[in-house]
Amino acid sequence: MTSATVASASGPAGEFSGVRVLVTGGTKGIGAAVALRFAEAGADVVVAARTPVDEPPTGRFVAADIATADGTATLAAQATHMLGGVDVLINNAGSQTHIPGGALDAADDDWYHDLDTNLMSAVRLDRALLPGMIAQNRGVIIHITSGQARLPGAASLPYAAAKAATTVYSKGLANEVGKHGIRVNTVVPGLIQTPAVTRRLDQITADSGQDAETARRQLIDRVGIPLGRPGRPADVAELVAFLASDRAAFITGSQYAVDGGSIPTV
Ligand SMILES: NC(=O)c1ccc[n+]([C@@H]2O[C@H](COP(=O)([O-])OP(=O)(O)OC[C@H]3O[C@@H](n4cnc5c(N)ncnc54)[C@H](OP(=O)(O)O)[C@@H]3O)[C@@H](O)[C@H]2O)c1
Structure with a gap:
């Protein structure tokens, strides 16, 4: 294993054996598919959400609201305790405020809600977990954004702006932590x-x-x-798994769409 190795490049069976993964929003939708994809390939996975579920997709669950500073601090501490460290962080949880009247109807609270849920959640979790990754000289972070970061919807401007900001943040972070063997990429789902x-x-x-x-x-x-x-949640999970694996060992600071071709420009 190289110092930056997170998982072997030998393909899906056991590919993530021994790899410690945290997936936010891992109880439903895209996050649940991502968590299952890692678990099926041998990873040790913790999922987080606000609402406890009877049967978390991977067995290990932390209740936390990632839109708050307390929630991300609790989650980082508990996930680190449960897993003994985090090698792969999937910042997936997010949500959008629907504002039918458009930009002029978006109140400060709408903006802060979408910025906290979609941008600050990732900023805070990355900040909490990166020191551990830097100490071990390896790690992978993936930010799940949205096609709206490039094609903002009329009724969800705070969400689109928060996802666009996450894209820029992700690129800057990749520049900064690459020297520590840590890769940071963005996955851009379309309609899933x-x-x-x-x-x-x-x-x-x-x-x-x-x-x-x-x-x-x-x-x-x-x-x-x-x-x-x-798309199906599993379509997104496959791209996330690839980017987290050593098959993507030279990919960082990039964004990849999984959207059936929705973005109409080059
Ligand atoms: N589906 C799409 O078409 C689509 C398109 C583009 C981008 N995306 C992005 O993909 C990601 C996942 O979307 P999805 O469609 O799978 O969403 P979803 O079906 O609504 O599931 C969201 C998951 O995140 C959790 N979550 C939401 N807010 C949270 C919070 N404040 N704290 C902790 N957990 C929270 C939810 O659990 P609780 O509610 O119990 O907390 C749930 O597990 C989001 O970032 C979304 O913006 C989705």
């Missing part, structure tokens, strides 16, 4: 069929009186997905 999207579709159905399939088709058309369907 998760509980968050199901909630959004339920809302559209209720507001418009459309049937669920029509609402779903219209959302796909509005987003514009050349592959013609929303």
